[in-house]
Amino acid sequence: MAIKTTDASNQRILALDLSITCTGWAASLPNSDTVTGTKSFIAPKNAVPAIRFSLFSNWLEVLLEKLAPSAVVIEAAACRQQGQAQDALIGLRVLTMSACAVRAIPVTDIYPTTLKRLATGAHDADKDAMKARAAELFSFYDPVLDVGGDEADALLLLHVFKNCRDELDAVKVRGKETKAKKRLSTAKKSRITKQTATALNPPKIATETAKKRIPICLCYKVEKHGHDEGCKVAQKEYKKRGKREKAMAA
Numbered sequence: 001m002a003i004k005t006t007d008a009s010n011q012r013i014l015a016l017d018l019s020i021t022c023t024g025w026a027a028s029l030p031n032s033d034t035v036t037g038t039k040s041f042i043a044p045k046n047a048v049p050a051i052r053f054s055l056f057s058n059w060l061e062v063l064l065e066k067l068a069p070s071a072v073v074i075e076a077a078a079c080r081q082q083g084q085a086q087d088a089l090i091g092l093r094v095l096t097m098s099a100c101a102v103r104a105i106p107v108t109d110i111y112p113t114t115l116k117r118l119a120t121g122a123h124d125a126d127k128d129a130m131k132a133r134a135a136e137l138f139s140f141y142d143p144v145l146d147v148g149g150d151e152a153d154a155l156l157l158l159h160v161f162k163n164c165r166d167e168l169d170a171v172k173v174r175g176k177e178t179k180a181k182k183r184l185s186t187a188k189k190s191r192i193t194k195q196t197a198t199a200l201n202p203p204k205i206a207t208e209t210a211k212k213r214i215p216i217c218l219c220y221k222v223e224k225h226g227h228d229e230g231c232k233v234a235q236k237e238y239k240k241r242g243k244r245e246k247a248m249a250a
Helices: 051-067 083-102 112-120 127-137 150-163 165-200 208-225 227-249
Strands: 013-017 023-028 034-039 071-075 107-110
Touching: 013 051, 013 150, 023 051, 023 150, 034 150, 051 083, 071 083, 071 150, 083 107, 107 112, 107 150, 112 127, 112 150, 112 165, 127 150, 150 165
Parallel strands: 013 071, 071 107
Antiparallel strands: 013 023, 023 034
């Protein structure tokens, strides 16, 4: 797969594959060197489970101070994750964004499918394919030592962020367009629902007899003529019926 290259040789970029069990990280330095590693934040035995967030926060503070990155890129949480795994990822994301916000460091998140597609050409690439691609791009990377593939994900996050900026911007634009279409569709459905509710609950008519007959008549008209035309036909009949009821009452 051909990848368009964008010069980012003078930037310090930190990539994080967030995970409680094993967070992978990779950083590019101005001299074109790349440093990587992994870190586990599993709580010690008999310790409060939330201590893992404190461990992560302390480790991240030290890493940011040491590397002083100009940008941070993280892997977005996958929708399929649920329960404690999802809660843990949300906690790590919040801590990362908070630490970066204090230092005015921009944070970019890349969804797993986007990362896989831009890195390997396949949006459903497995761990072995990701590790093989990382080994192809970075000669120092050893896939045998990286059992969980966390270091590979961090390296590919770094690679995609540095070399596929145009593609990432295009993904963001398409995402905004999709969200706008969903909002428009939701608003349209809400408007139709409101119109239908108004049609099926017509205004009160003078007599009790008319009140009993009109909803049935309206449902029939809507079913026969469609929503808009049925409402118009029914409204005309309401007026005629109202006049007849008044004339009879007089």
